[in-house]
Amino acid sequence: MSEGSAAPMAEPTKAGWFGDFGGRFAPEPLMPACLQLEEAFRDAWADPAFHEEFEEVLHSFGGRPTPITVCKRLSEELGITLLLKREDLAHTGSHKINNVIGQALLTKRMGKSKMIAETGAGQHGVASATAAALLGLECTVYMGEVDTQRQALNVFRMELLGATVHPVTSGSRTLKDAVNEAMRTWVAQVDDTHYCLGSVMGPHPFPWMVREFQSILGTEARDQSQAILNDVPDYVVACVGGGSNAAGLFSGFAESRSQLIGVEALGGAAIASGIPGVLHGMMSQILQDEQGQILEAHSISAGLDYPGIGPEHAHLASIGRATYATADDDEVLDALERLSNTEGIIPALEPSHALAWIMREAGKKIPKGSTVLLNMSGRGDKDVAQVREILQAKGRFQ
Amino acid sequence: MSEGSAAPMAEPTKAGWFGDFGGRFAPEPLMPACLQLEEAFRDAWADPAFHEEFEEVLHSFGGRPTPITVCKRLSEELGITLLLKREDLAHTGSHKINNVIGQALLTKRMGKSKMIAETGAGQHGVASATAAALLGLECTVYMGEVDTQRQALNVFRMELLGATVHPVTSGSRTLKDAVNEAMRTWVAQVDDTHYCLGSVMGPHPFPWMVREFQSILGTEARDQSQAILNDVPDYVVACVGGGSNAAGLFSGFAESRSQLIGVEALGGAAIASGIPGVLHGMMSQILQDEQGQILEAHSISAGLDYPGIGPEHAHLASIGRATYATADDDEVLDALERLSNTEGIIPALEPSHALAWIMREAGKKIPKGSTVLLNMSGRGDKDVAQVREILQAKGRFQ
Amino acid sequence: MSRPRLEDRLRERVAAKRKLLIPYVMAGQSEDWLETVQAIADAGADAIEIGLPFSDPIMDGPVIQEAAVLSLERGTTPQSVLNELGRLELDTPLVVMTYFNLVYRAGLDRFAGRLQEVGVTGCIIPDLSLEEFSGWEKAAERVGIDPVLLVAPSTSAERAKAICERSRGFLYAVGRMGVTGERDDASLEVGAVVSKVRPFTSLPVCVGVGVSTPEQAAAVVKVADGAIVGSALVRRLLEGGGPEGAATFIGELRSAIDSVTFDA
């Protein structure tokens, strides 16, 4: 079914395979769009003018480069040197903006006037609506009905930005179903519409393209940590939902000696608990039952509640270039609280998973004195209402 | 009572006067603290090591420099060239972080271990709690009880960051009373506590010191707009509550040909509707009744609901170097919506006042073809719940 | 059970100038689903698509999704419905339609073997693209199952040619960009897609996706060799039409199709 690609995090094969994972499992009506997209992306990505525009928009509009913050107090407490790549400072509050700017520019380049996107908690939806507003594209965001209710404010944000939010009432009415619905819509509107997928998932070229758009953060992080540490970090850690922030970060360190660690939510751990399968156009590790029916992921963090994982991560795990761990909800809340009150940064729940792993393993799997780079993939503002409710229920705040 | 200081936005007089405004109207128990603070600030501000640390923290932690975004779609619609200084991308979501980092570093330098702060909507409170967490200072934030209820999530944010939020039940239970209460507390704890005031107000040296800490944004904006326009902008526009973001911005253009415009909320327009008076330690334009009792400000935007204005703005108005206008709530909502859906930036309600003025005057007071720099002082995330309620009540969204 | 190949059966009928009617039924959707299969066979179906329900059917519209959910809630597994299917003694060819993960999870050869054992002679996997087709192609061929491929209005001529070369059984021409579901006449793009594939294949060309009414079916077979009717039938079953209701509808489709006259 595939032959592996050479260096870790090199380009996938022509058919979109990273080792045994990836590919293009899309209904025929979508295949021409995938092929067109691949061609358009290859063309754009080889065009210095596209890079220039992409980087210019990310700079002057998106707030790049984001800094690296060296944690003083928490590092001391943990006995390590902890660096944070501050994607929470990017416009709209997470790394998601990198990808959507790239795809929105590509949408225009392909001569399409509309964008659709799926969203779970709303982060990618808000980012997509933002990029669409900036470039004057029409935008529809598919969001599970359950999520539209949980995240009513994000729905409003998207609407303010001029997007239409389409509540998805099929299946579990959450992220997985939003992807299904977006794909279904794409099938019908592929002529004038680009599907702006939010992570390193889906049929080729999405996993590769999204990683490339996110690689800007890894490149920055590599240069910045070199400047700070005079070396690469010993550990490079990121949370993994679909895996776009991790892929972007890892890409800067794939050929270095850094250990790459992806941290999934315990209740959505496609590497730890999934097996190979095909979902949403890709072969990857997937949470599924014995028959192959897809299971729902359940964690505190909507952004990690995805039963699959980007195929490149499945590949990196299989060849041992990256290691994937999990964090449970309680650890995650502790991590969120601790970073907030020791460093003045309220992290999103997603990167709090990565931090939870670091806090658990500092002095254990992570030897004292190690240098650790954590991708602070987003800010916690979107999560404070939820976290407040949970911590208040635990009697921790009134 | 005073003699004017020379160039616009020069240092105030020794006693803290900007022309006829400013001074130091503080109870005697606070005067030594004000003097100590002035000395500490003068000392720090003359110390390259302090500047270096200040700028380094603002860079690697605060996300500076923030970019300037050139609006394409809105500029075209308005017939001007609109530039946004993107303070919304700074850590915690507004320019407030610049000031609190400066004051928190100064607190340490003075050997004090505690910080108190007042807050209205919570922006300065969150920023103060953030800086305190970063530097390991104890932090108490005074917030009108009415505001703690309206902004429960911001209360939780501050608590997450390790601060104590003290609801103020005196007077109107809003920002003005929070300042009173913070000053009262400061009187009692001045030994080990610094009062981290949130705007260019209060007794000398606060108005000057806060402007100096905020001048980093003006300096950046000047260099950036020079690079973009090859000139200074024709208009330099900022909203004005106490006036810190405006003062910071104006300071970069005070001696240029740029027209400086401050925009107040119609219901809190200290320049348009106030008269000289003394409040919170300063002589300035103040909303007050015939007897001199202070009036409450009322607008859609908690961050602009202050019955006074920084004394330097009163001075700039009196000498005609800056012009102060107002915007009403409806215009502000329109501006917020329009920037969101044409440029993909949801502004806070405060800078939406400045944008509302620009939208109203483009092609009128602002000639077509002008270049206009707007300080995007903060992001709208903190406001979306409120805006949603209002717009839904108007039947504009469901 | 050794059955004639799907392709042979359909070619025969086409050669005999019979226009094909291929209805779709969701396996396990209700207690009496097998009776429904029997009834529509009796009512004049030339082949029957048997949907194996998948949790995430990205090529299906709301009606078939709902049927899939119902079926899964009833405890349907691929194994269970195939076992049931094996109990039918039917002459009408059966074509399974499902998504690739169920096939992959079972194992390609095992899955193909199971189909063969229960008498299924064709299989459609809409999310298995030409690019990823070869594994399944071989597994199916090994046991004589015809793997049916799709061509869409968006498919290029070059690509259509490659697909036509490897499809077996028939060629599934997607009648309209979009997922399964009922549509009004206006939206069908049948002519274009059918004429796109004709130069490249002698396979029967059947049009599915959006064919809902007898009138549409009749229009379809004016240019194509057959019409595939899914959601319109499934909706009737969801509404409680049962085997008789299904038979009536298939009867109507059949007459509409058969009443079409052709020049030359």
Added chain:
Amino acid sequence: MSRPRLEDRLRERVAAKRKLLIPYVMAGQSEDWLETVQAIADAGADAIEIGLPFSDPIMDGPVIQEAAVLSLERGTTPQSVLNELGRLELDTPLVVMTYFNLVYRAGLDRFAGRLQEVGVTGCIIPDLSLEEFSGWEKAAERVGIDPVLLVAPSTSAERAKAICERSRGFLYAVGRMGVTGERDDASLEVGAVVSKVRPFTSLPVCVGVGVSTPEQAAAVVKVADGAIVGSALVRRLLEGGGPEGAATFIGELRSAIDSVTFDA
């Protein structure tokens, strides 16, 4: 009305070895506030502070704030209460205490003139710092009003000297860092602040802020020339004590103060 200067009156008494008791009343706080003033004068106050309510009293604690709110809600204006005050025929010196904005708004000279007209002989403006004092100093001097200045525990010796040189009437020594309000004994820092100012002034030194009980007042006058009692009295009035209650409390303070014996 031409009255003796506040400073002369107080110096006389101090010279006569009388310790001073200066209670504080919020003007306009209740219907009978003038009677209260009369009653505490009769009960042995050496001078009376008359608070003019201000919307934003940053030097005052909750009790006096509450009284200010009440008074403002009753429609009190500086003008209205000063007019009322003018009707009193009182020998006890009256000292207005208020915030600078009310003075500034009225106009410094006009305000001083108004005080003089109604027989007030001293004035305390806690938010008017030494640095901003000169305008008011002149206006007050012009009409013979004594402007009283404050020294706090935090005030440096050098600064205390400058303040002492320009205070008139008496020297207001802040007994504790903090705003007005009742405190327990432990927190008073009377000794330090009084001995800080003694070298620089021959004015009577009166201690206020935090002096609440007869015992505290007695302790205060062991080192100072007088005690200023605000919140403790205002609280009694807020609780409905009325003129008699006030008189009783002032009587208790008076006896406590008078019972203090001094060596030498």
